[in-house]
Amino acid sequence: MEPILEVRNLSKHFGGITAVNNFSLQITEGEILGLIGPNGAGKTTLFNIITGFTKPNSGIVLFEGRNITKLKPHKIANMGLARTFQQARPFKRMLAIENVAVANFSGRALGRKDRGGDVLSKPLEALRRVNLVPPEDNLFKLGGEMSHGQTKRLDIARALVLEPKVLLLDEPFSGLGVIEMTIMSSVIQKLHEEGITVVIIEHKMRELMKLAEKLVVMNFGEKIAEGSPREIAENARVCEAYLGKEGSSLLA
Amino acid sequence: MVAADKLQEGIFSKRTIVLVLLVLLLGIPVFSRDFYILQVLVFANIAAIFGASWDILSGVTGIFSFGQALFFGAAAYMSAALNLFLGIPPFLTIPLGGVFGVAVGLAVAIPSLRLRGPYFAITSLIFPGILAGIIYMYPSITGGEAGIYGLSPISTDIVITYYASLFLMLASIFILLRIANSNTGLIFRSIRDDEDTAEATGINTTKYKFISFAISGFFAGIAGGFQAHLLMSISPFVFNTFYSFQAILVASLGGVGTIFGSVGGAYLLSFLNESLRGFAQFRVLILAIVMILVFRYLPEGIIRRITRHYNIRFGLWSGLKKLRRKN
């Protein structure tokens, strides 16, 4: 079966630094994949390339078989490939409901055959799916007033209005407390069950291990391992990447 | 239901306020036919339109511009040219000037795509100067430094001119407010708050930036064209940074991003300006002090502060109305 998202031989350098080095990956529809690796490994750059915010120096990105490498971010989002950012980025001066409603005016939403009633039904539904509503009060909170965990889920709600086929989440758990992490985890799990393909960049390994079916490990811009969580934990190269040569032998 | 409560208006509903102000403004000439006072009010109305034109671009869409005088001046010269060379009357040259403002706006949108935030703002400072330079270069056609005289007036009767300016101001503010509260306005605000996120949400930010520039150019152009016919003359001074700053000041005093704030800001500025006339050289100093105080203690703008205090809603996204009906 053709992968829903594929990157082939992607490379990207900034000045003298190679951020992504000949990276290839195939993602199957419906799977939930974790992208891990030490800081600076190139994970967010990879997301930026896939979603059109950065252009690679070489290589291509294929979404549903179509080459999207050179497309602008909004075009890619409108094809059904949505993303969130590492830092929660709400529209701070707009109400939560407005935040999510903006997505209703994306090319994708406007192009839908069933305009589904009024302009608020999809946003309200999305807010329910991420457990921001109820309580109704949350609708009128400003983007800048919400708690960290709430803004992260707000970002996801916004992406959901696009009805994405693939959702790229960049560190959805960062900065969250224990309770919020549990909520976020169940939200992501639900989305996976609905059939959305999810790719997650995370450092919080424990949470990710519970969710991900497959892991891909990046270091210095390269793929160094790919497999199930158990396989990854036992992979020597991965251990070295995180613990250092001496460290991984000390802790073997 | 809580939703409805949040959208409830304060004691003074929007409707009453608007009606009261309308009656006041319409009734002024009844009480005073003083040429001087009416003329000041005409200038205030122009300043209101001009300030609001800056507001929709910089306050609502977040594209900070120091060059609003460009649209103002370009449209002024276009209106003047149409009037002098083709004999077209003001009531047509003014909207046509606005259309020319759209063209100039679209032209300026192009460099704005390349230059991020503060860099565009600084660069926009010199745009008006570029056109002024062109004016100086071809004095035979443009009248050069001295400018052009002999344009048709709006009207020989100051009262009619007053009502014309009032009508234009009310119409402009009404339209701009509708735009700001529309779905397009929502998109503008999303670009202002976080452009990358807006892009990632499938919004073609480039397209909407062009639209914002076009709207801004149109209304700044209207203001410019009107002033040209009001003064019956035009000079390169229309491109002066003075005007660019005036637009920003008017909008800021009232409340950046509110649109309606420009009305209050314009009238306030006019009032301050006129009442301080007796102070000669201290006038500018006092004005500056007032401005500093306002920005320090009421950074959201005076008018915005008042409307917020009394919970008067001028700036609500139209889509939210659906929430009110949901109960």
Added chain:
Amino acid sequence: MLEVTNLDINYGKAQVLHDVNLRVDRGEIVAIIGPNGSGKTALLRVTSGLVKPAAGTVTFLGERIDGMPPHEIVKRGLAHCPERQKLFPQMTVMENLELGAYLRRDAEQIHKDLERTLDLFPVLRERKSQEAKTLSGGEQQMLTLARALMSNPKLLMLDEPSLGLSPVMREKLMSAIREIRQSGITVLLVEQDVGLALSLADRGYVFEQGTVFIEGTKEYLVGNPRVKEAYLGIA
């Protein structure tokens, strides 16, 4: 010597550290390890005074230092050697070192310490009149370390000193840290390099997801699968 109790740290609204308890006793080398984003650097930013904790206390030599301005903390003998070399690139090695002693008043002792530090880092003595920016990455790290020493600290906190160092430099760093401890200075070492950290340290704390996951002596941690679990999520 240094005690941290029930520490919570937030960066804005994001919770970075939660309920952290640790202590460093005189003469020890204590290591803090853990994956990226686990909050290690945040801890040092609080103990050096750059950030105020949201809750909890930090005590140094019996005195509460949380919320104190950084220069006051340095005066009390707690020096912080930051992650990115914060050197003055256009000043010479000597000038950078002298600046490290800025808060001190005892000129004669400063001079002695300067000599002692240059003995500790012979490569810096060689280059003492060179501008800091001309030094290699590893040498710059040495200089940052030496400069921190010039403040005559009782406790030295190192933030990932091995970052970007070549294997040769890494060895030099390790022996330098051992010598520093020999000279009577206590060391708190935050490290990415698990091997380096566990070789040097007497005791260690493993941070994970903003809290202390496991702690113990070097012997307890080495070979302990739970340390690996902190990094990889499962043992």
